[in-house]
Amino acid sequence: MGETIKHPDEFYPLMKLMLLAKRVEKKTSVWLLQPHWAFCYATLRKVSRSFALVIQQLPSDLRDVVCVYYLVLRALDTVGGTMAFKVLMDQFHHVSTAFLELDTDYLEVIKDITKRMGEGMAKFLSKEVETIDDYNEYCHYVAGLCGLGLSKLFYASGREDLAPESLSISMGLFLQKISIVRDYLEDINELPKCRMFWPRQIWSKYVNKLKDFKYEDNSVKAVQCLNEMVTNALLHVEYCLVYMYNLRDPAIFQFCAIPLVINMGNLTVYYNNVVIFKGVVEMRRGIDTLLVNMHIIDQTRTMADVYGAFFDFCCIMESKVDRDDPNATSTLKRLEEISKTCRDSGTLLNQRFDVEKKEAKVTPKF
Numbered sequence: 001m002g003e004t005i006k007h008p009d010e011f012y013p014l015m016k017l018m019l020l021a022k023r024v025e026k027k028t029s030v031w032l033l034q035p036h037w038a039f040c041y042a043t044l045r046k047v048s049r050s051f052a053l054v055i056q057q058l059p060s061d062l063r064d065v066v067c068v069y070y071l072v073l074r075a076l077d078t079v080g081g082t083m084a085f086k087v088l089m090d091q092f093h094h095v096s097t098a099f100l101e102l103d104t105d106y107l108e109v110i111k112d113i114t115k116r117m118g119e120g121m122a123k124f125l126s127k128e129v130e131t132i133d134d135y136n137e138y139c140h141y142v143a144g145l146c147g148l149g150l151s152k153l154f155y156a157s158g159r160e161d162l163a164p165e166s167l168s169i170s171m172g173l174f175l176q177k178i179s180i181v182r183d184y185l186e187d188i189n190e191l192p193k194c195r196m197f198w199p200r201q202i203w204s205k206y207v208n209k210l211k212d213f214k215y216e217d218n219s220v221k222a223v224q225c226l227n228e229m230v231t232n233a234l235l236h237v238e239y240c241l242v243y244m245y246n247l248r249d250p251a252i253f254q255f256c257a258i259p260l261v262i263n264m265g266n267l268t269v270y271y272n273n274v275v276i277f278k279g280v281v282e283m284r285r286g287i288d289t290l291l292v293n294m295h296i297i298d299q300t301r302t303m304a305d306v307y308g309a310f311f312d313f314c315c316i317m318e319s320k321v322d323r324d325d326p327n328a329t330s331t332l333k334r335l336e337e338i339s340k341t342c343r344d345s346g347t348l349l350n351q352r353f354d355v356e357k358k359e360a361k362v363t364p365k366f
């Protein structure tokens, strides 16, 4: 707040975000709910940076389902958690009770996806991400399946048609790859043992060991590799746009569109940005992220908004391409394809996100 007073123009959007969070949280206030549901929502708010808000704005039937789905998958992903993650594991019986209250169709989807994701994650405990195929396979298990399950839950709710599997999986792959790009430093510095999700097939073109990107002397190579990783993630964008185009329910649309647009914005920031390897995250950046994200939450309601945002982000990314970058041609080609899809939609308006705020900054997660 002290920071905000130095920037009074930011006061209004910040207040708006706080009010939105309050309004959404009211629907899941612990005072209104039975203890197991109160636990689920209180824990969701503590363990999820990205999804708590969008899950809570879903219509009540889907809100409960997706909240339980999130917590079950989050628990699966938590091996030795601390703080709220430890509480989630220690008191998982609350999530089980909530799970057993869901309709059978939802139960079956959550069970099936959890089993398949667990098997996939187990496979990668003893296997490194060597090739690009391995990378896609790993992302499929940890996020593609999550997208597949979400589409099945939307279908079971009667609010959406069943989306083609490959499109649902693309949504997960795109979001996951952006996380993997962002988390380079966190993963490489993980104790007791580093985690490596960048595929050797890509990074070995630039250095002998993935950790070498941490060192200043390798920053040119590091950024070139980063740009190849970003270009690889861009492969999924066209499929994500088709997925979004097919959605009908406004609340489900917003649930999917907000993380998608915010992540594409983040990818634009990460592109050609050496800060990914330095991990400088400071308070001002947190506020800037919040403000840009507030704007996105406010402005992302229709497919025209999504095309507009993606078009703007493509323009910014294009302006950041260094012609000497080894992947410049393929990056520009992918950006042009995405821009064309957005233009061909015929919906582009003269709207522009306040993206300058995001440029050249690496921000904390959404």
Ligand SMILES: CC(C)=CCC/C(C)=C/CC/C(C)=C/COP(=O)(O)OP(=O)(O)O
Residues within 6 Å of the ligand: 047, 048, 049, 050, 051, 142, 143, 144, 146, 147, 148, 150, 151, 168, 171, 172, 175, 176, 179, 255, 256, 365
């Ligand atoms: C159809 C559709 C919408 C598909 C999307 C599927 C989906 C939600 C995939 C998960 C992506 C992802 C990187 C989650 C974890 O982020 P995080 O660990 O940063 O999340 P957190 O904020 O909850 O910690």
